[in-house]
Amino acid sequence: DTEVTQTPKHLVMGMTNKKSLKCEQHMGHRAMYWYKQKAKKPPELMFVYSYEKLSINESVPSRFSPECPNSSLLNLHLHALQPEDSALYLCASSTRDRVTGELFFGEGSRLTVL
Amino acid sequence: AQSVTQLDSQVPVFEEAPVELRCNYSSSVSVYLFWYVQYPNQGLQLLLKYLSGSTLVKGINGFEAEFNKSQTSFHLRKPSVHISDTAEYFCAVSDPGGYNKLIFGAGTRLAVHP
Numbered sequence: 001d002t003e004v005t006q007t008p009k010h011l012v013m014g015m016t017n018k019k020s021l022k023c024e025q026h027m028g029h030r031a032m033y034w035y036k037q038k039a040k041k042p043p044e045l046m047f048v049y050s051y052e053k054l055s056i057n058e059s060v061p062s063r064f065s066p067e068c069p070n071s072s073l074l075n076l077h078l079h080a081l082q083p084e085d086s087a088l089y090l091c092a093s094s095t096r097d098r099v100t101g102e103l104f105f106g107e108g109s110r111l112t113v114l
Numbered sequence: 115a116q117s118v119t120q121l122d123s124q125v126p127v128f129e130e131a132p133v134e135l136r137c138n139y140s141s142s143v144s145v146y147l148f149w150y151v152q153y154p155n156q157g158l159q160l161l162l163k164y165l166s167g168s169t170l171v172k173g174i175n176g177f178e179a180e181f182n183k184s185q186t187s188f189h190l191r192k193p194s195v196h197i198s199d200t201a202e203y204f205c206a207v208s209d210p211g212g213y214n215k216l217i218f219g220a221g222t223r224l225a226v227h228p
Contacts, residue, residue, distance in 0.1 A: 004157070031214060033214075040221075041220070041221075042204055042218035042219060042220055042221050043158065043204075043216075043218055044218075045215060045216070048215065056215065090157055090158070092157075092158075094214045102148075102160050102163060102214075103158070103160070103214060103216060105157030105158040105159070106157050107155070107156050107157045108156075108157050
């Protein structure tokens with residue numbers, strides 16, 4: 001069982017909808033990540049939060065809005081998405097005090113934009 | 115800039131045969147190297163990592179990898195594969211000074227046949 005929980009597992013939305021993806025971890029990790037993975041492609045980093053502050057934004061369009069309400073939760077707010085945004089969105093967490101490279105991934109939220 | 119090249123997009127192999135998945139990296143600084151596995155419809159799981167020290171690294175599920183600095187390679191090996199090893203395997207690199215910011219290779223699909 002994964003220790004990073006993502007909801008929903010599947011989401012279908014229209015281009016005018018507003019929806020959110022949620023991620024939760026209880027491992028005490030202070031770094032959390034959003035990755036986007038298109039079919040048959042590697043994950044691509046979108047955002048990194050460190051101690052609840054946005055540390056890295058990989059030039060992601062503003063229609064994706066991340067939020068880290070506390071050390072255990074990470075949200076990704078979606079608005080006015082395009083069909084090409086359909087993908088698997090992966091949340092991950094890691095320790096922050098020592099860079100070890102080990103990310104713990106959730107199972108992902110599969111998003112379809114119609 | 116760092117990059118990772120996985121030389122084989124697909125590797126078919128028979129059950130109980132040995133396998134090697136190839137990975138080469140490019141970096142102007144010292145790096146951390148990783149192999150992650152992604153089973154169908156799941157997130158990514160760390161198989162093994164090289165941070166420093168011994169160049170032969172052992173991971174979970176009987177996998178091992180060897181760091182070769184002169185050849186800038188980090189190939190993954192298993193002496194005898196099982197059907198359950200069928201998955202996508204990603205080699206990744208990170209900057210030791212970064213936020214566990216992983217750069218993934220394109221992935222290698224390992225297909226184990228009976």
